[in-house]
Amino acid sequence: MADRLTQLQEAMDQLLKQFIASYHYIERHHDLEKFGPNDKIPDLKPEQPKEVETVEPEKFKAAQLELARDLVTTEQQIEYLISSLPGLDNSERDQIQMIRDLEEEIATAEQQRLEAVKEKDEVLKKLDSLINMIRRYK
Structure with a gap:
């Protein structure tokens, strides 16, 4: 806009x-x-x-x-x-509904982002443990 x-x-x-x-x-x-x-x-x-x-x-x-x-x-x-x-x-009601829809999209995207961050942290932990195991066997 x-x-x-x-x-x-x-x-x-x-x-x-x-x-x-x-x-x-x-x-x-x-x-x-x-x-x-x-x-x-x-x-x-x-x-x-x-x-x-x-x-x-x-x-x-x-x-x-x-x-x-x-x-x-x-x-x-x-x-x-x-x-x-x-x-x-657009009427005021239509605009309010558009804002609510956008807020729902943002909430969904934020939830997906949080899940991706969680998954990243889990992968990093697994990778860190694998690196530690490799160091022990050397």
Whole structure:
């Protein structure tokens, strides 16, 4: 589950970066237009840096469309990751039963481990006694 949560966090971070990059692109490359009759577009002096570098309207629209598609794609990835998280389709009772089943599996595995340790100890004792017998006959 942590892996899915990590993927979800990374996708959310990516979406945030895409939002910021989209905003920055639109802010830097929009057309200089007046919104009202009293608005003025200031004349820049030659040594003054441009605040906005306008691009052709077709290129700007195409870039906006591409940015929007990227945002939608990332959002769909996030929705998929959220839908694949455990627990969304399971009731609390189902989740509790899954936990009980896993606890039983763990108990069974622990019992098998303890039996294997016991068997190992018995084999080691037999091996030790055989080694001692061999030493006596030398």
